[in-house]
């Protein structure tokens with residue numbers, strides 16, 4: 001047999017070069033420099049096929065869904081429900097009726113807080129979260145606990161940025177926990193939590209679980225049915241889809257025992273002046289005209305990800321994660337928060353005497369986009385004894401060359417900041 005023309009690594013590299021070409025925004029310049037977009041945990045860029053799917057929808061099929069009998073209404077409804085089925089398939093959920101479209105992960109958490117937990121949570125009971133949760137998976141529970149006289153407790157995070165699993169087990173068995181909500185992946189540390197283990201711990205006590213998958217879906221396969229959680233939430237814009245749409249994926253029996261949380265059109269079967277008969281889930285939780293174009297664009301993003309060979313994203317991104325870690329540890333005085341070995345390519349870092357915002361502004365002048373501040377995770381920053389950090393968060397279209405450019409820009413920025421001080 002003759003030798004293969006290209007090595008595995010070369011094929012992988014070519015594949016991700018092609019992937020990158022799908023993203024027009026990545027080709028632009030910022031302040032006269034080639035853009036290095038390392039703010040993917042905030043939001044990802046969009047591939048052409050997502051932009052084209054949404055454009056096509058508005059040009060040819062635009063109509064309201066579930067209401068009309070004319071051709072466009074039927075097409076729009078088919079596209080919208082087709083998007084629900086595509087998303088379910090992508091997330092490993094056999095039943096698309098468990099997928100409720102929302103405005104995003106935040107709204108999906110609020111939906112569960114208000115429609116599921118609010119009628120069940122009693123004074124003195126506990127909602128368990130973690131010290132690494134995004135504010136979206138903290139504040140809705142805080143508000144609910146205050147309203148019900150319940151307690152919010154948090155599983156601690158260790159110095160490596162990992163959850164204290166023994167602590168979680170103790171809390172789940174030692175307190176009257178009504179729901180355990182935790183992130184699949186930390187948006188600050190990049191830590192990938194042992195989701196199946198955490199769900200199993202809670203299930204052993206009959207405690208329902210909500211997994212915040214906002215930072216997972218662009219990087220890891222999600223097998224909702226196999227995970228066994230009750231609720232999983234995510235946002236399209238963090239996985240190459242449009243803003244303004246996300247979803248709650250839930251076990252069907254959970255949705256069926258939930259009352260609606262918002263009233264209006266679409267979520268009813270029959271309305272009189274006195275009362276209404278509500279639609280079955282998922283429509284019961286989708287009051288008003290939904291974001292149809294958003295759903296269509298999101299489905300295109302799912303198809304885009306599904307078209308990549310199994311394991312390719314993880315292999316590419318774990319190489320990026322290692323390169324990023326190496327580049328950062330080579331900078332004297334720089335401290336990366338958390339150091340889980342298998343973490344995704346996110347690094348939040350601090351430097352003594354350097355304000356994260358100043359550094360992000362200097363990096364921006366070099367064409368490098370990073371996030372500065374607390375990244376909606378103030379308790380986690382406090383845990384690490386800092387009020388904020390700079391965060392570089394990568395995605396499948398980023399390259400080793402960009403990491404080198406970022407590291408050089410970082411050195412130059414630190415030099416300039418030191419001179420300015």
Ligand SMILES: Cc1ncc(COP(=O)(O)O)c(C=O)c1O
Nearest residue numbers: 104105106134136187214215235
């Ligand atoms: C871990 C995590 N959860 C939830 C959210 C909220 O997502 P959205 O603002 O799209 O609702 C984010 C956004 O940064 C996040 O990183």
